[in-house]
Amino acid sequence: MTQSGPESETGATASVNARGAVDLSQLGGAGGPDPQPGQPGGEHAAGADSWVVPIRPEQLQQIVQLSAQAPVIVLIHGEDEASTTMRSTLADHVDAQQGRVLLAEVDASISPELAQAQGADQIPVATAFVGGRPVGEFDSSVPADQLGQVVTEMVQLATQNGMTQKLPPQSRRARAADEEPELPPLHQKAHDCLEIGDLDGAIDAYEQALRENPGDTDASIGLAQVRLMRRTQDVDLHQARSAAAQSPDDVGAQITVADLDVLGGHVEDAFARLITFIRGHFGEERERARAHLVELYSIVGDTDPRVNTSRQQLARALF
Template identity: 65%
Template structure:
């Protein structure tokens, strides 16, 4: 793996790049977890592996989800593996799964099956091929010619690079590994409206997804997963087509405009700059009063829900918000 001499930098925000790990796995069958678009927050709490199946940090993704995966690397290192069904692919896939799972959440392996997507096999020089991402940037590429012991070194280097850049958070497990001789555990079924929302999200139909979540909340007012899902969808709706540079310029030129500050905070959350988003709104709350202050506070609380209460950045910001209010 060839490492770049530059530190990871954030990519230009793409409104389609919200990260929701719960939708990655094929047939995941779980509602959007309290996770952060763009790697903005930890995915939902780890679900214990059923029937003794070990947890795994390898997850199957679709080509259209690559942007989401890359954005997640602002939170933790990600290896994207494009593989086939050939022996070299099978060996490399198994080796990387073992190495990634051994790190217990310090990085993620996103797998794309090129046999189901021939266009990938045609565009790639060879399959299997893996690309490592940290901070939204590719930091290396390697193929099946790399021996297993060198792959282990590369994975360790990725974790070290991430730690040096302040990425110390562990991701929850995203799947379970099948133990030889055991049947794979059955995935829990989503409630119909959640499934409808997830399908709409996969088609980038945010209006339909929002409608499904709203109906789920109407039928079950204490449906926290639906509330979080709705907040995520609204974030996507607000940021679709937005330009981060223009938003920052508008916010800098209008420091008393609560909507301008909220627009940048939304884009920062989407791009994985969660602390920047929280700090921006807390600063606004500290220096403003009345209706605008309440608007900023309510929006900040909504961003907390998207990020997830278990995220330490939320806890830290809540303390700052309390000081700003009282």
């Protein structure tokens, strides 16, 4: 693949998986043992976590932005045998990476304009993105037994550019017919809403889950994350940064940029921005910034070392 370094100022539009983890920045980190790069494992059986997600053409830009968090492969496929083989093989190798890379699939058969633009004879075709930029393209002429190497090279390129985060699972592979669903019904409802872009529906589902069980930590985190997505979905990154720079005493402007930084993978920057505001302000605005920072801690995850470091800085800023 042709390689180039990622851009440092790439905004990102995130989503949330069924367990309430922010997709695309690993924020809290994905658990489990490290796989051997590019080697599909036996753990990827029916019902296993997966990092393969179907998308619509209008979601392509969001997925490209997501590559600011981890490498992304966008596969445009049809229903032919070559597409089936390429999809299956890439899915195995992507899932073997356990969150170090994401595979986004676009079905050309339900997007005639996309198939026409690409050229039917060039489908399936995959484009690799790192840091919001294309770094290579390949098609079915690449032998199936070499696709694992392609995926591994993407992960290595990302690592060389400081992208070491792991995304939470984005989907589940098909379960056996007699296997019970692992998600509570309202969590599954939230997940289903997110898959069709219904953020309000996902929020309603998580809120209902919390009404029924106030101690549901996953629902609480999921709710915070979906609200973060809704707050930032129509925000222009550059305009937000400009507004925050021009109005350093505007707590709302600082919070907006902090939200965008978290979604863009700039977690330390987001935390530092709010800590700085807290140090220099008092009263209701200070409390609003503090409460928002604590909410961002829950989104990133208490096990993330960046959260622990920021908590110490927050304590010093407050006392």
